[in-house]
Amino acid sequence: MKTIDKIYINGEFVTPQGTEYFDLISPTTNEKLGKVRLGNTEDTQNAIEAAKNALKTFSKTTASERIQYLKNIKSAIEKRKDDFIDVMTEEYGGTFQFASVSYDYMLKSFESAINLLNNYDFTKTMGESEVQMTPIGVVGIIIPWNSSNGFICSKLSTAIAAGCTTVIKPSEMSAQQTQLILECLHEANLPKGVFNIVNGLGEVVGAEISRNPDISKISFTGSTNVGKIIAKEAVNTMKRVTLELGGKSPNIILDDADFSKAIPLALGAAFMNSGQACIAGTRLLIPENKLEETKLLIKEIASNFIVGNPKNPNTAVGPMVSEKQYNRVQDYIQIGINEGAEILTGGLGKPEGLENGNFVKPTVFVNVTNQMRIAREEIFGPVLSIITYKTEEEAIEIANDTTYGLQAYVSSSNTERAHRVASQINAGRVQINGIGHDPMAPFGGFKQSGIGREFGTLGLEAYLEPRALIQPK
C-alpha cells in the first residue's frame, strides 16, 4: 500500500494543506493500491505564486539555457524506463505495448522541443516592424488519466521551450505515475518554481487554475464538457486556452484498399490504448459491397485478440481505468443494442476469467447508422461501429457528419486518391494507410474536438505572445 502525501511547489516536495484522501484502485483487480492526499485551493494558489515568481527570471533565459534544462529532464527520464512502464500498467491498466509507446513519446517530446528551440526565431520582421515572440506567462496544465505522463511531458516541454512557468494538475487517479515523473523532474535541477504539481480534484484544483488571474494560459486535455467549463471561466480573465478534447474519428476504407492490411489496422486504431484514446478510429466506413469480406476478417482477427493482464506483453486490450468507465462502456453497448445495431463480436459483460477487473469485451457493431448514439458520442472504450457507404462522396459526407474533428484515417492502394479524400475531411490530423505520430506537425481538433494546436511551431507559438515594435519613418 502506497501513500502519496506530497505535492511539489517551488522546488520542494511539500505536504498539502488539503487533508482529504483519494483511494487508488487497481483497474486489473479492483484491489486498493494506495491513497493520495489531495491539494486544495490554497495549495493551488501557493503553486501559482511560486510559478509567478519563477517567471520573472525564467522568461529571460536564453534558448540554450532552456535546451540544457530539457536535456536534463530527458536524461533523468531515460534512467527510469522500466519504472515508467510498470507504474502505468499497474495504476492505469495501460497495456505493456501502449505503456512502451507512451514512454518513447515522452522522450520524443523533449527531443522535439529541443529541435524547435534550435530552429525557432523568437525575433522576426513582419512588415516593417520587429516582432518579439515573448513567453505568455504562467501556464496551467490540466490533464486526464489516459496517458498522464505523456501529456505532462508534451505540455511541459513546450512551456519550457517558450520560457513559461507552469502549474500542473494531473488526474487524481494518476498519483503514482505523477510521483515518478516528479522524482525525475526534481533530479533535473531546474530553477525553483518552473514546474509545480498539485494532485487534487478538478472542481477544486482545476477550478482555481481556471479562475486565478495570475494564470495566463491553460493547456487542457480532457473531455469536451470539462473543456467548455474551463473555457467559460478562463474568458473572465482573458486567459488563452489550448483545448484538446474528445473525438469520434472516422476511418474510411476505400474500395481499392488492401483489406488484409486495412482491417487489422482499423482494429488497431479502434482499440488502441484499450479504446481509451481521443484519437481512436471508432467509426469504420466500409463500401457496402465489401461488408461481408470485412466481417469475416474482423471475426478472425478478433478471435486472436488477447484481452487481460496489461503486464503481459502480448495483451492487446487491458482493463478500463475505473469501474465508472467500465459501466459507461457497458451502458453504450446496451444503447447500441437498443438502437438496433447488431453485435459482430464482443457484447455485454466481462470476458470469462476476468471478472475481478474492469475488463470489457472488445465489441464491434454492424448495421450502424451515423445517426445512432454509438456513432455520434465518444464512448472511450473498445467499441467500434461499422457503417457502410455507396460512393466516395457519401463516405466523406458521413465522415464529416460529426460534432468532432480530431483525427481521421483513410486507406487506399492509390495514394493520390487517399490524399484527395483525406484533404476533404474536417479533422486536425488525417492518417493515410497507417498510424503514426509526427511530433513536429500540429495536433488538435476541428469543431468540438478543441481549440488550438499542440506540437511543432504552431504548438510553440500557442505559448508565446507577439509584441510588435513599430517605428514610423
Ligand code: NAD
Ligand atoms: P475529464 O475532462 O473528466 O478530466 C480531465 C481533467 O480535467 C482532469 O484532471 C480533471 O480532474 C479535470 N477537471 C474536471 N473538472 C474540472 C473543472 N470543473 N475545472 C477544471 N478542471 C476539471 O476527462 P477524463 O475523463 O479524465 O479523460 C477522458 C477525456 O479526455 C475524453 O473525453 C477524451 O477524449 C479526452 N482526451 C482528449 C485528448 C486530446 O488530445 N484531444 C487526449 C486524451 C483524452
